[in-house]
Amino acid sequence: MAFVVLATAGAMLLRLFDPAHSLIFPPCPLRYFTGLYCPGCGSLRAMHALLHGDLRQAFAMNSLTVILLPFIGYGLVTEIYRHLWECPLVERRLPANWIWSLFAVIVLFGIARNLPFHPFDLLAPGALLHL
Amino acid sequence: MFCPQCGASNADKAAVCVQCGRSLQAAVPAAPVQTPGVVLPPGAAIQNYLVFAILSTVLCCLPAGIPAIIYAAQVNGKLQAGDIAGAKTASDNAKMWCWISFGLGLGICVIWGILAMVGMIGHLRPR
Numbered sequence: 001m002a003f004v005v006l007a008t009a010g011a012m013l014l015r016l017f018d019p020a021h022s023l024i025f026p027p028c029p030l031r032y033f034t035g036l037y038c039p040g041c042g043s044l045r046a047m048h049a050l051l052h053g054d055l056r057q058a059f060a061m062n063s064l065t066v067i068l069l070p071f072i073g074y075g076l077v078t079e080i081y082r083h084l085w086e087c088p089l090v091e092r093r094l095p096a097n098w099i100w101s102l103f104a105v106i107v108l109f110g111i112a113r114n115l116p117f118h119p120f121d122l123l124a125p126g127a128l129l130h131l
Numbered sequence: 132m133f134c135p136q137c138g139a140s141n142a143d144k145a146a147v148c149v150q151c152g153r154s155l156q157a158a159v160p161a162a163p164v165q166t167p168g169v170v171l172p173p174g175a176a177i178q179n180y181l182v183f184a185i186l187s188t189v190l191c192c193l194p195a196g197i198p199a200i201i202y203a204a205q206v207n208g209k210l211q212a213g214d215i216a217g218a219k220t221a222s223d224n225a226k227m228w229c230w231i232s233f234g235l236g237l238g239i240c241v242i243w244g245i246l247a248m249v250g251m252i253g254h255l256r257p258r
Contacts, residue, residue, distance in 0.1 A: 043190050047190070091175070099200065106189065106200070107197070
């Protein structure tokens with residue numbers, strides 16, 4: 001319950017304030033200290049864009065986040081269901097290989113978006129907007 | 132009341148049955164409630180915390196989510212192999228890394244908040 005309240009409050013803040021120009025959202029610690037992009041860099045700006053219905057901007061900021069969001073939403077629903085009714089919504093678990101693949105995708109995405117040459121430089125936050 | 136064992140009538144506050152000596156105080160412990168027809172597989176209660184791991188890695192830029200994802204994969208892998216105890220250990224590790232992630236995120240927010248406020252005060256100071 002507390003989680004739902006927090007998430008709603010977060011979403012409202014995120015709709016009101018643009019993380020690109022506002023001081024209320026902290027920067028990515030990895031980017032702040034090393035200048036490198038992490039797999040999640042741009043995800044707040046992507047969410048901000050999504051909350052304003054701008055899918056193109058959201059995809060440019062962090063394509064991985066936009067692709068994963070439906071699955072994260074589904075995962076959250078099952079977690080909340082499990083929490084409320086104390087039994088899993090679905091009995092089947094994800095095969096471990098799927099999680100390993102997801103892990104690989106996240107790590108590779110994190111590496112690829114730091115590569116300074118085409119086409120990987122397009123994965124950096126916002127790069128797709130300057131095509 | 133009546134003794135549940137021999138059925139003899141006893142005083143309501145009686146500690147033991149006058150006829151058979153059975154204890155009347157402690158109620159027979161109820162059998163664990165199990166929804167009929169639903170048999171959960173062993174290890175069904177073991178969570179892998181994958182959702183939180185992904186949330187902290189992808190939405191919050193927190194590197195501590197990476198080990199949490201690794202342990203989440205281990206939980207499912209070990210359950211598939213039938214290793215319940217191993218899955219439990221991996222689950223505990225995944226949970227720990229999720230909390231580390233949460234703590235880190237909270238810490239960064241607090242530090243950022245302080246920095247932002249100090250910065251604002253710095254701007255307000257007359258030159």
